Amino acid sequence: MALPDDTWQTDLLPGLEALYEDLHRHPELSGQEHRTAGKAARALTEAGYEVTEGVGGTGVVGVLRNGDGPVVMLRADMDALPVRENTGLPYASEAVADGPDGESVPVAHACGHDMHVTALAGAAALLARLRAHWSGTVLAVFQPAEELMAGARAMIADGLFERFPRPSVVLGQHVGPLPAGMIGHREGPVMAGADVGDVQLFGRGGHGSRPEATVDPVLMAASVVVRLQGIVAREVPAAETAVVTVGRLQAGTKENVIPDTARLGISVRSYTPQVRRLVIDAIERIVNAEAAASGAPKPPVITWSPGAPVLVSDPEATRAVGADLAAHFGAERLLPLPPIAASEDVGLFGEAAGVPTVFWFWGGTDAAATLAAFQEGRLDELPSNHSPEFAPVLQPTLTTGVEALVVAALGRLGAGTGADAGAGAGSA
Ligand SMILES: [Zn+2]
Ligand SMILES: [Zn+2]
Known part of the structure; x- marks a missing residue:
């Protein structure tokens, strides 16, 4: 033509x-x-x-x-x-x-x-x-x-x-x-659809020598990072694909001070609206559950910036x-x-x-x-x-x-x- x-x-x-x-x-x-x-x-x-x-x-x-x-x-x-x-x-x-x-x-x-x-x-x-x-x-x-x-x-x-x-x-x-x-x-x-998540975890700070008197947000954050790896490995079907990357992890100022908070920056890539929903829901579920498991004094704040569908x-x-x-x-x-x-x-x-x-x-x-x-x-x-x-x-x-x-x-x-x-x- x-x-x-x-x-x-x-x-x-x-x-x-x-x-x-x-x-x-x-x-x-x-x-x-x-x-x-x-x-x-x-x-x-x-x-x-x-x-x-x-x-x-x-x-x-x-x-x-x-x-x-x-x-x-x-x-x-x-x-x-x-x-x-x-x-x-x-x-x-x-x-x-x-x-x-x-x-x-x-x-x-x-x-x-x-x-x-x-x-x-x-x-x-x-x-x-x-x-x-x-x-x-x-x-x-x-x-x-x-x-x-x-x-x-x-x-x-x-x-x-x-x-x-x-x-x-x-x-x-x-x-x-x-x-x-x-x-x-x-x-x-x-x-891919791109989503950017910001997670703030709340603990209770204190002296590094007395963890029993604190709720340690560093351990909470570490558990979250490890547990998030299970989403792609264990929740996304084999024929589908997604990426969950924690590219930013911030907490504390000094080795013998347990801080009050920890913060994670999470990048998600997905190819179907269903997998995108599954991954985002799983991240929120895991973050909230890890905070509860640690005895956090208040629930985490999870913010999603508008990415691309x-x-x-x-x-x-x-x-x-x-x-x-x-x-x-x-x-x-x-x-x-x-x-x-x-x-x-x-x-x-x-x-x-x-x-x-x-x-x-x-x-x-x-x-x-x-x-x-x-x-x-x-x-x-x-x-x-x-x-x-x-x-x-x-x-x-x-x-x-x-x-x-x-x-x-x-x-x-x-x-x-x-x-x-x-x-x-x-x-x-
Ligand atoms: Zn470009
Ligand atoms: Zn371009």
């Missing part, structure tokens, strides 16, 4: 390549995406979208109404990372910004979100140009603060699905260390999108992926709107370099997301990213009139 427009690569693409290099040179940290949002808004305005800025912070929403039909949401995230770029590219970032603690940090698009913004700007423009070939509404959403797992939540809380047309499907994509031109997809759980690419919708992508790119450019232990907040949109999310990865690593690394058994040495050396090759990454969004959107939108289709219309 060819796109019903074969001119975009000559007249749209050069501007998009310039936009990408500009965004890459000017990365902005999570929540500070003002310049990036301005560029996204301008691209949408030029393409004829109704544009609203400042949604959930720096979020940008573009609406293109084109008669009756489904509302298809396309999402790109905009933020960069506090990383010093070391790619050696002519358009490498030298940016610095104020970090969360007010200190100055280097900033780089080490996760490739500049490629996401550019691909969505291109797809939005191309869909506007192709409006004779579809009916319905395109909702283009540029999201802030993905790296903090905060931006999707902020846009939803700011009325994304009340102030704008409610979508029937959410489409998103992430660039990664696959060979450029390839698309990696998976039905069902794609990326499991990112589920709706199986039925993903199969349909996969078929459209295979028809356009050729099945040999599609690659099945294993579940990924990193997390994403894009799933919150589909969850909040009660509609399917479809999320895929696309390659940004030079194909010849990937092949050479594979042959030499050093695939793991290729830079991947969040590395100072990571930056997708401009092409064919950008073209693939634009076309993937357009093809996936066209397949979910209604049929068009075909009027003004021009030469080269129809599918081949």
Whole structure:
């Protein structure tokens, strides 16, 4: 299937390549995406979208109404990372910004979100140009603060699905260390859900020589840490998987003083809502039970920070999108992926709107370099997301990213009139 427009690569693409290099040179940290949002808004305005800025912070929403039909949401995230770029590219970032603690940090698009913004700007423009070939509404959403797992939540809380047309499907994509031109997809759980727990245990302090007069929160904490290991080993079914890590354990100031309290920081990764619930419930049960077993003077305080839910690419919708992508790119450019232990907040949109999310990865690593690394058994040495050396090759990454969004959107939108289709219309 060819796109019903074969001119975009000559007249749209050069501007998009310039936009990408500009965004890459000017990365902005999570929540500070003002310049990036301005560029996204301008691209949408030029393409004829109704544009609203400042949604959930720096979020940008573009609406293109084109008669009756489904509302298809396309999402790109905009933020960069506090990383010093070391790619050696002519358009490498030298940016610095104020970090969360007010200190100055280097900033780089080490996760490739500049490629996401550019691909969505291109797809939005191309869909506007192709409006004779579809009916319905395109909702283009540029999201802030993905790296903090905060931006999707902020846009939803700011009325994304009340102030704008409610979508029937959410489409998103992430660039990664696959060979450029390839698309990696998976039905069902794609990326892990992440939860962060903070546990405060209460004992009764005293002299280190008289433990009988105290309730020792250090022993309580140690018992909790050991007992938590049983959750994955003994409660999560063998066919499922999860991670429970106590990455922070704090108590006491001196060897002969038994402290009053102890504190644990717990990281949980899971791939299904059922396992996530099971693990969180088990942690709370064990923490409370260990405190009771120690005779704690008061119950522990357990706080869960909002993390990211499991990112589920709706199986039925993903199969349909996969078929459209295979028809356009050729099945040999599609690659099945294993579940990924990193997390994403894009799933919150589909969850909040009660509609399917479809999320895929696309390659940004030079194909010849990937092949050479594979042959030499050093695939793991290729830079991947969040590395100072990571930056997708401009092409064919950008073209693939634009076309993937357009093809996936066209397949979910209604049929068009075909009027003004021009030469080269129809599918081949
Ligand atoms: Zn990232
Ligand atoms: Zn990312």
